[in-house]
Amino acid sequence: MEPRAASRPISGERFCLLEVNMSTKEQYTDSFLYRLRHSTAHVMAQAVLDKFPGAKIAIGPAIEDGFYYDFDLPRPLTPEDLEEIEARMRQIINGKHPFIRRSVSASEARQIFKNQDFKLELIQGLESGGFDEDGNPLEGNVEITTYTHDTFTDLCRGPHVEHTGQINPEAFKLMSVAGAYWRGDEHRPMLQRIYGTVWENKEDLQEYLRRLEEAKKRDHRRLGRELDLFSVNDEIGPGLILWHPKGGKIRKIIEDFWGDEHEQNGYEFIYTPHIGRAALWETSGHLVSYRENMYSPIEIEGQQFYLKPMNCPFHIHIYKSRGRSYRELPMRLAEKGTVYRFERSGVLHGLMRVRGFTQDDAHHFCTPEQMPQEIDFVVNFSLHILRSFGFQDIKAYLATMPKDAIGEADQWQAAQNALKESLERIHLPYEVDEGGGAFYGPKIDLKVKDAIQREWQLSTIQFDFNLPERFDLTYIAEDGQQHRPYMIHRALLGSLERFFGVLIEHYGGAFPVWLAPVQASIIPIADRHLDYAFEVMKKLKAYGIRASVDDRNERMNAKIRDAQNQKIPYMLVIGDKEVENRQVALRLRSGENPGPIELDAFIARAQQDIADKK
């Protein structure tokens, strides 16, 4: 019904490889590493059963970077349990037990797993056709196979390594315990899931653990506090963001850039209220299909108003405020619209998943004939915006007609073709997410890879066959008749909160100069250099460079250290020599130390870096 990027799952953290990239996934499934991980999961299951003989085992697949196995256990696991299980796993590994595959009938399988309720349910499923781990039905008759090593037998399609000795006892680690519903269904039993990681050798394991550390250092929640960018306050409420002055500065730079680019590209800016009458949300259909994400109504003089979860109905009413001619189309209405959505408490996460956020929203209204060029435009525009912020690795996902779709099939086909042809014209790599569209229209999502190769969804470009009908949108065409316009929802950054979170993690807090809240820290060595330091600051500010003087009673070394920790791009040290020569001694946050240069030379350099968006 409108751009949803802000409430997308946080991809790129753990499972993105399995979720998104089929060709990579197939390669992975065939690899030794995959078999190693799957086999380690079996070894872990044996160790758990040795410790808890009555345990029920569920499923235990290999995942990106490791594996997990789900268990129903008599009590919650403790960290000490994990250590014991690890120790037992090493014993099993040292036994070099071969993995033996057997093909069995369903009744044999039932006999083998007669005490394993979850396995019996899986056998039932395999008999009646079967599904793969993504929930897609399997073709033809399914062969039921088991794998046995040592004393442990699992219902399993394989493949596995040859024997447990191929698992390097120095290269695996049990990472955490988490709750997980049986078959992912919240109405079914909650199991205990043990996550583990395993690699071919100790060095790879260490490299993986180092990568986790690196990701932790980039965590936007930590950097948000350390760099004084934003906070969340208990008394105000969860999922509600306070933008501090430095975060606010960055937001303003983003918004100004966004505004200029939109202005130059045919958008018009609108502003709309935060609440609307119940009747509006009835017309739009939100009260039927989006109610669970909307907050309770506010009663005003006996009438009910709702806080807006989306901007579209307001934008539509601007379109509808008078009769429209084809001559006005395409019409591009943009707003940084702040919306509020109920999100369950367990899903909130820093800036990435919040309850109040601002979308960089826009709605395009166009004639059917204009649709292809409108799509071309918006995809290109989106790429331009994302690239400006330093995201170079961008991939598209085309989501097509789902089962519960509304609208005519040929309408869908035309829209999907337009999206697809556009992606091909632009030579943007894409994958098709069959049936993944919204019920009201197909869409293109753009995902970017960050500096440490995690994928994040930012832009979303969606067709809507629903709202123009519901609100009875029309325009008068050349033939003098009323026609229904096409409507596109789009958000390029997604939401400013989430985009900021991604930006923080992408740069690890070291924002490019054009975005840095403080671009230059002026560091006088002694108090007698203060006058010149403030003079330098004044001049830099006059040239649009964000500079401040560190006039604290600290030694230069401490000021440099603090500026480094704040990831300020330029440090300008000022001592006797600089005052005398009217220079500044430049130091960069990279640690490079170009030394004394003329103030004008520094200004030219900074302006160039800013212009280049470095």
Next chain:
RNA sequence: GCCCUCAUAGCUCAGUCGGUAGAGCACGUUCUUGGUAAGAACGGGGUCAUGGGUUCAAGUCCCAUUGAGGGCUCCA
């Protein structure tokens, strides 16, 4: 919402067997005016998340609530 874990100074954390609160950083004052990642001394700062309970006595044990973290589910 569900499972597990956690909540002590602004931040990071210590606090033994239940016996009345600690460190480093940050902050303030003073001294120091130092040339490329932490100068020194002194000082202020805590209803131990909130509400109950057990106990002669609770930061510590129990229950509930709120919030956070890791997952699950959800995000047409």
